[in-house]
Amino acid sequence: MSAATELEKLSKLVAKRAGGTMALPQIQELLTLDEDAYQRDSPRSVGKTLRVVSISFSGVKNTGEVIECARTMADGVNLWVADNSKGKTSIFKVLKLALSGNDSLDKEIMGWLREAWVEFKIGGNSYSVHMTKGENDRSPIYRFYNANRQVLQAFSPEQVEAAQSFKGVLTNYADFIENLFFREFDYYRLQRTQRASQKDNPNLLTVPASWKTYFKAIFLEANDNSFFYGNQSELVFQMLLGLELTYPINRLKVKADNLKNDIGLHKMQAAPQAAADPTRLTGLQTDLQEIERRTSVLTQALTVPATPAQATTLRQLEIARNRYNTLSQLQTTLNAEIISGNNEHNDLEKQATRAYRSMNESTVEMNKRNRRLNDLTEYEQFGEFFNSLEVKTCPSCSHDVATARVVQEKKTGSCRLCTDHQVPAQAIEPEAYAEQVAQLQTEAQGFKVDEYNFKVKLAGLRHQQSLLTKQLGEKKERLAGISLQPVITEIEQLEKAASAPPPVVVDVLATVTEMTALNVRKAAIEVEVKALATPGGGTDTQLAEMELKVNLLEIARTELLVMQAERSQTVVHQLEALYLKHLQAFGLLHYEKVSIDGDFRIHFTKHEQEFKFDELSAGEQLRARLGLYIALIDMDVQFQNGRHPRFIMLDSPAGEEADQTFLEGLKDTLAYIESALGSELQVFVGTAQRELQAAVSPEKADVRTRGEFFF
Numbered sequence: 001m002s003a004a005t006e007l008e009k010l011s012k013l014v015a016k017r018a019g020g021t022m023a024l025p026q027i028q029e030l031l032t033l034d035e036d037a038y039q040r041d042s043p044r045s046v047g048k049t050l051r052v053v054s055i056s057f058s059g060v061k062n063t064g065e066v067i068e069c070a071r072t073m074a075d076g077v078n079l080w081v082a083d084n085s086k087g088k089t090s091i092f093k094v095l096k097l098a099l100s101g102n103d104s105l106d107k108e109i110m111g112w113l114r115e116a117w118v119e120f121k122i123g124g125n126s127y128s129v130h131m132t133k134g135e136n137d138r139s140p141i142y143r144f145y146n147a148n149r150q151v152l153q154a155f156s157p158e159q160v161e162a163a164q165s166f167k168g169v170l171t172n173y174a175d176f177i178e179n180l181f182f183r184e185f186d187y188y189r190l191q192r193t194q195r196a197s198q199k200d201n202p203n204l205l206t207v208p209a210s211w212k213t214y215f216k217a218i219f220l221e222a223n224d225n226s227f228f229y230g231n232q233s234e235l236v237f238q239m240l241l242g243l244e245l246t247y248p249i250n251r252l253k254v255k256a257d258n259l260k261n262d263i264g265l266h267k268m269q270a271a272p273q274a275a276a277d278p279t280r281l282t283g284l285q286t287d288l289q290e291i292e293r294r295t296s297v298l299t300q301a302l303t304v305p306a307t308p309a310q311a312t313t314l315r316q317l318e319i320a321r322n323r324y325n326t327l328s329q330l331q332t333t334l335n336a337e338i339i340s341g342n343n344e345h346n347d348l349e350k351q352a353t354r355a356y357r358s359m360n361e362s363t364v365e366m367n368k369r370n371r372r373l374n375d376l377t378e379y380e381q382f383g384e385f386f387n388s389l390e391v392k393t394c395p396s397c398s399h400d401v402a403t404a405r406v407v408q409e410k411k412t413g414s415c416r417l418c419t420d421h422q423v424p425a426q427a428i429e430p431e432a433y434a435e436q437v438a439q440l441q442t443e444a445q446g447f448k449v450d451e452y453n454f455k456v457k458l459a460g461l462r463h464q465q466s467l468l469t470k471q472l473g474e475k476k477e478r479l480a481g482i483s484l485q486p487v488i489t490e491i492e493q494l495e496k497a498a499s500a501p502p503p504v505v506v507d508v509l510a511t512v513t514e515m516t517a518l519n520v521r522k523a524a525i526e527v528e529v530k531a532l533a534t535p536g537g538g539t540d541t542q543l544a545e546m547e548l549k550v551n552l553l554e555i556a557r558t559e560l561l562v563m564q565a566e567r568s569q570t571v572v573h574q575l576e577a578l579y580l581k582h583l584q585a586f587g588l589l590h591y592e593k594v595s596i597d598g599d600f601r602i603h604f605t606k607h608e609q610e611f612k613f614d615e616l617s618a619g620e621q622l623r624a625r626l627g628l629y630i631a632l633i634d635m636d637v638q639f640q641n642g643r644h645p646r647f648i649m650l651d652s653p654a655g656e657e658a659d660q661t662f663l664e665g666l667k668d669t670l671a672y673i674e675s676a677l678g679s680e681l682q683v684f685v686g687t688a689q690r691e692l693q694a695a696v697s698p699e700k701a702d703v704r705t706r707g708e709f710f711f
Helices: 003-018 024-031 088-100 107-112 149-154 157-163 170-184 211-219 234-241 246-273 278-303 308-387 403-412 431-480 485-498 508-533 541-567 569-585 618-639 660-677 690-695
Strands: 050-060 066-072 076-081 113-122 125-132 141-145 164-168 191-195 204-208 591-596 602-606 609-612 647-651 682-687 701-703
Touching (some): 024 541, 050 647, 050 682, 076 690, 088 113, 088 125, 088 170, 088 211, 149 157, 170 211, 191 246, 204 246, 234 569, 308 431, 308 485, 541 569, 569 591, 569 660, 618 660, 660 682
Parallel strands (some): 076 701
Antiparallel strands (some): 050 066, 050 113, 125 141, 141 164, 591 602, 602 609
């Protein structure tokens, strides 16, 4: 459907809802925005990602110390590990300076910083940002190149100049980089209204969101501050998802806000001309204030808010329940690991027994072959000896055996002494045994090799058993140190305290009845006030027309919200499912449901109770924020929906973790991201928690020793 068709359809719906109070062409003119406004949004991905290739900077401190810091980045999770105040955050600020034009570096660092390079890719295009500053120059020069640093080094001066698309100071660079990212990722400037800073200026200003504002919302940039998806309007969230009609919904709200301000200004100008009865007007305005005050009191009574003590108790109860779930899950995990370890240990013992048995069998067979080899050798030697002997004298009578008999024995085989018997062949030839001896030697050597191999295997199995025994001992010791009973007792006490009845019982029927009467009275007073404020007591046609337009804009915005909800249902449900999946993968197994309401606020269900983001514990808030961004990225990976550039920065995230259990959860979270989505995104993490090193391979972690600076 084209933008013109969307506008026409919306105009007809508004005209129908308005009951003919304004002609259709006028309504269409009122709802007309800039070109293609009603077709600006689409959930389909633009297919582009941001990848930081490298970051480097250098300078000279006042002490003369030369600073050189450089690193090539990888896909997946990249870690900087060092103690607090050792330069991790400044590395992130250099990166933010290059990608947003937002200079938040400390003055001390800007004092010695002389040069910085940041290389990055958007889709298939490579870019480089080069900042240079003279020794006494307070305004660095920024250069932007449509090529990476390695290519630039191979270029001629003319080619380098051709590749340069920007050169200038920071203010102009911020505008340049803003236009680049808005163009590349199809973002746009959402608008909001605010009062002018001058006290005597009653005008309302329309303020577009800058890329510096979006940077925190899109790239997370989480630190110890508590905010959700960048603490920006829900519209940023919708824009990242690419939900249809987000742009016109924003623009119509701004248009209505400006008209409301015009109405206020018009009334201020008309008020001095109202000479009907100033005393009556003042009295009515006082009555309105009292009605507003009483309505507020009744509304608060209906909500029956918890007392401060009850609120504190409920918060403590939630934290205690989270701690119980975490400890219980840890118990279950350790028990499973111990059982698995015992099974592995038994399996290793069986393998060792088989290896030992096989080694003994090889030894026995080798010994058999050696004995047989010795027997053959000995037999061969004796055979040769006796074979060389010749009987020349009769053992009975000692007479010489006749030569003719000896010849006859050789010819016919008849015994030379007793001619009645045949003489068996007794000749033993050495070559007759050579093959057998060689075969036995080969077999014996083979069994010797087998024996050695089994010894090596047996030693390896015993070593594995030793390591496994040590690990099992540590896990059993850790399991023995976990006790659920104190937490259970604490939960029971807090539940008892939280279940105490509220101090005030509200009569709901009487309260609602009084509020209805107050609203009727308020409407009547407002009509009379409007009549008194109108010059000459007549009808203010200009005011009526502006109020009608505001009403029509509100109707149009409501219709667009309904359309958006219908068209976005599939996308929102996909995000809810992915979000819950990642939260559970991050260790929050007790989370049962994630839901996004009509105002795009997120609700979390756990233990069959619904929670808002601010009601989560600190450690859960960190994983809830990170989980949302990972889910937004996964929307692009799995469904090709959304506009997240797949790049996230976490500066000192472990500072939010409440205890060691949450730190383990963060480590598992980063390890999951690295293993499951490592090739699909980049996550930069600066931390003082050295335990997080285990989440990535060593080449992805830049680790400094205790007390060592990055620069």
